Amino acid sequence: MWLLILLIIAVCFIFYVKEVRLKLVSSPALAYFKRALPQLSQTEREAMEAGDTWWDASLFSGKPDWSQWLQTGKPALSERELDFIEHELAELMAMLDESQICTNGDLPPEVWQYLKEKGFFAFIIPEKFGGRAFSAQANSAIVAQIATRSLSTAVTVMVPNSLGPAELLLHFGTPQQQQAWLPKLADGSALPCFALTSLDAGSDAGGITDFAVVCKQEFEGEMTLGLKVTWQKRYITLAPVASVLGLAFKVYDPDQLLSETTELGITCALIPTDHNGVEVGPRHDPMGLAFMNGTTRGEGVFIPMHWVIGDVDGIGKGWRMLVSCLSAGRGISLPALSAGTAQLSARSSTAYCSVRRQFKQPLWRFEGVQAALGRVAGLSYSIEATRQNTAMAIDLNKSPAVITAIAKYHLTEMARIAINDAMDLHGGKAIQRGPLNYLALHYQGMPISITVEGANILTRNLMIFGQGATRCHPYVLKEMAAAQEQDADIALQQFDKVFVQHLAHSSKTFLKATFNGLTCGVFSSAPVAGEVAYYYKTLTWYSQILAVLSDLAMLVLGGKLKLQEMRSARLGDMLSQLYLGSCVLKKFEDDGRQRSDLPLLHYAMHFHLNAFEQAYSGFIDNFAPNGLKTLVKRWFMPFGPGIGGPSDQLITELCHSLYHNKLTLARVSNLCDTSGHTGLEALEQAFKLFPKCEQGLQKFERWQKAYQAKLLALSTEEQLALAVEECILDEEERELLVSWFESSRQALSVDEQG
Structure with a gap:
């Protein structure tokens, strides 16, 4: 089957002529595609129609236009x-x-x-x-x-x-x-919340059990057309303090007061929370954080029709409203929380690993520490790059559902890695809660970002490739439309044209991916020169691999692909890493190609390209027949994976840059303001003081080691004074060390109970 498919693709390319449309598709083939192509539910169809594509479509096509990508605009503030x-x-x-x-x-x-x-x-x-x-x-x-x-x-x-x-x-x-x-x-005189999640329906919004019945009832002294709404919602942020409740529910019209249809679909309405029948239930306790989150309910609450968003014309259009707006919120809120958490982790961990010393050395000089610290910094750079570019898409009036799903899933997961590493680097200081602690509550709150606006398991396994395969593919959506055409002749005519274009596109992409595999992508074009050009060429090559594998997966599995979530998730991972890598490259260009950013860029690109290769290998292992797994892997990567993860040398170079080039640290922590926080301010003060006294500290510690027995009964201040008397330190060095020991003690202190 596999060899036959590959042969068909190659033959179609050989016989494809640019100006000739070969009539290769007959009625039996069209019938096969009607069965094979994925079927969309009504909610899936509305989600597809509400969103749009952006750079994700270019990556999915196998021919990304890098010049266009770099010219989409530079993130900026007014x-x-x-x-x-x-x-x-x-x-x-x-x-x-x-x-x-x-x-x-x-x-x-x-x-x-x-x-x-x-x-x-x-x-x-x-x-x-x-x-x-x-x-x-x-x-x-x-x-x-x-x-x-x-x-x-x-x-x-x-x-x-x-x-x-x-x-x-x-x-x-x-x-x-x-x-x-x-x-x-x-x-601020009205504080809003929006209630979508109910007991029986979370990610499956189509399964909402909250409902309303169209009816007429007296309202403010007049007989009024409206809805009797019954709902029970939970996990609603700001619900305990909101004055206006946004509510999603299904509408039924048994008396056909609005139309001949009884089930009118999901609808959204605005209801003042002081309206008769609206109940605000008890608060939830989300991981010990203090933002307001709770429940709301109502039974048979009458609302006039003009409280429905869009009035009567908004009946049944709620799901379309929600999915068209959700991508904007998902592309702003969760990436922002992730960037904040990651940059706090990067700033505090870099400072702490300089101030905290073991075996007479700052922590950051130990290679095990460097591995975690480099990961925090590299991922923070990638998170910030993706946050900026995803927000820019929204400012360009795009509603890229796939892009925002990628940002939500991967940025929250990378932030989770960053805060976990930061906790490890801080050790005991990180786990003691109190005013001096700056990490514990972020660590506690990390699962909230993972959970909200679609749990990450859903986002990865159903949304990214599930929507990307049809929305981003240059031909599949057109083929689906043709296959669903009722007129058989028109369907066959439309399908023939699109399908031949699809085959030509796929065969070209297949040959390009094969050629780039043999040459490691060196002949692909790049919009820049120098050491960064290699990454553009590799991303183009990997984009072609994704395009070919996606076509094969959809051809072999058809509509079953979206049900085989582990396979489709790996294809989604491949698309995601292409986007994340693209954002890293664009940020480097937007920031003026600063040399101090190169260690961050190299780390991030090696991380994302290696993640692509792992997803590629995992997909082939679980998709290709046993006898063909090695052949397929080697076909597109004949010399094995092109890039491993960040090397030890790269990690060490990145950590040295963090400590010896202020611009490197600033790039991954510019949003983290340390002023006004007791613990962070003390840490920052000690961190900035350390380079000034490092040389004196080394001399003092060598002297301490030589005369350890003699110094046991003396305080640190007395030892410093004696070191001056014996000409080990001068007075300026002594004063600096006095300040250093005091500031480091404050920086490393933790809160105590009682």
């Missing part, structure tokens, strides 16, 4: 946004103490008031309604910076600026609804 960050955001950061917030179980009243007054809940609302009208780039950067200090506050800020009432109103609300609600949401 003067107005920068001014907000410099003033309002800086003032907010000084007010935040995550340890105290979590102890109290809530943000302080003054923080709540400040968030409302300064427009922290109004980033996406236009200025004409009193909002900030910030770009997605600014929204993301602000949430990321808050996340370095307080996850509880970051989640509180991100929710109103993500999927929820404001965004749904902007895209689908009537002018009357926009005028009624958006000014209140902008000035």
Whole structure:
């Protein structure tokens, strides 16, 4: 079967002529494709139609246009946004103490008031309604910076600026609804939440059991057409304090008051939480963090039809509304939290591994420590690159569902690796909770990012390749449309044309992938010269491999592919690593090709390309027949995988750059403001002081070792004074070491109970 497929592809290419469309597809072949192509449910179809593609389609095609990619724009903030960050955001950061917030179980009243007054809940609302009208780039950067200090506050800020009432109103609300609600949401007099998840339906929104029945009832003294809604929702962020509830439910019309159809579909509505019958249940406790999260319910609650988003025209369009807006929120919120966590991990771990000493050496000089520290820094660079470029896609008015799913899944997973490594590097200091600790609550809160807006298992196994295979492929969606055409003659005509184009495209890509395998991609074009060009060529080669394997998988498995989640997930991993690597390369160019960034770029690219190769190998091992596994692997990579993971030498070079080039550390921690946090400030002070006194410290420690018995009864201060008397240190070195020992003690201290 496999050899036959490969032979067909090669033959089709040989006989393909650019201006000639060969009629290769007959009615039996069309019938086969009707059976083989994946069938889409109504919710899947609406999701496909609501989203669009971006750079993911170019990567999936096997012929990425790198010049176009680098010219898509440079992530940037406006003067107005920068001014907000410099003033309002800086003032907010000084007010935040995550340890105290979590102890109290809530943000302080003054923080709540400040968030409302300064427009922290109004980033996406236009200025004409009193909002900030910030770009997605600014929204993301602000949430990321808050996340370095307080996850509880970051989640509180991100929710109103993500999927929820404001965004749904902007895209689908009537002018009357926009005028009624958006000014209140902008000035904070109305606080929103959005309730989608119910007891029996989480990721499967189509399985929502919350429902409404179309009816007429007296409302405000008049007989009014509306809905009687029954719901029971959970995990709803801000529900305990919200004044307006966004709600998703299914609508039924048994009396056919609106149409001859009884089941009208998922619908979204806005309901004031003080409306009769609305119940706000008990709070949840999400990993000990203090952001408001809880339940809401109602039984037979009547709402007038004009509370439905879009009024009566919005009935049954709720799912389309949600999926069209969800990608924007997913592409901003979770990448921002991931960037904040990763950059906090990078900044604090780099400083701690300099200040903390063992065996008379700073921790970072030990190779085992370098392996973890290099990983934190390299992944932080990749996370920031992807955060910036994904937000830029949204600013370009794209709704790239696949891209945002990739960002959500992989950035949260990379942030999880970064915070785990940071905890290991800090050892005992990391696990003692209190005001001096800056990692424990981020470590506790990491599973929240993994879980929300689609659990990561769902995102990886169903969404990335499940949607990417049809949305990003240049021909499959057209073939599906042709196969579903009712008129047999028209279907055959359309299908013939598209399918021959598909075969020609696939055969060309197959031969290109084969050639690039034999030459390791060296003849592929790259938009830049120098050592970075190799990565562009390799990504092009790997893009061709993905295109060929995707075609083979869809041809062999057809509609069964989306059910074979482990196989499709590996193809999704391959697509994801191509996108992540693309973002890393673009960030390097956007930042001006700084030499200090090269160790970060090399680490990130080796990490992503190696992850692609592992996914490639895993897919072949679980897809190709036993006798052909080695042949298929060697066909596209005849010399074996092109890139291993980051080498020991690269890791050491990266760690040296972190400590000897301030620009390298700044690149992976620019969002992490250490001022105002007791523990971070003490650590930062000791970290900055260490290079000034390192030489004196080495002399002092050699002297201590030589006269250890003589010095046992003396305090450190007395030993330093004696070292000056014996001309081991001069007075300036002594003063620096006095400051160093004091600042390092403060930096390494932990909180104590009682």
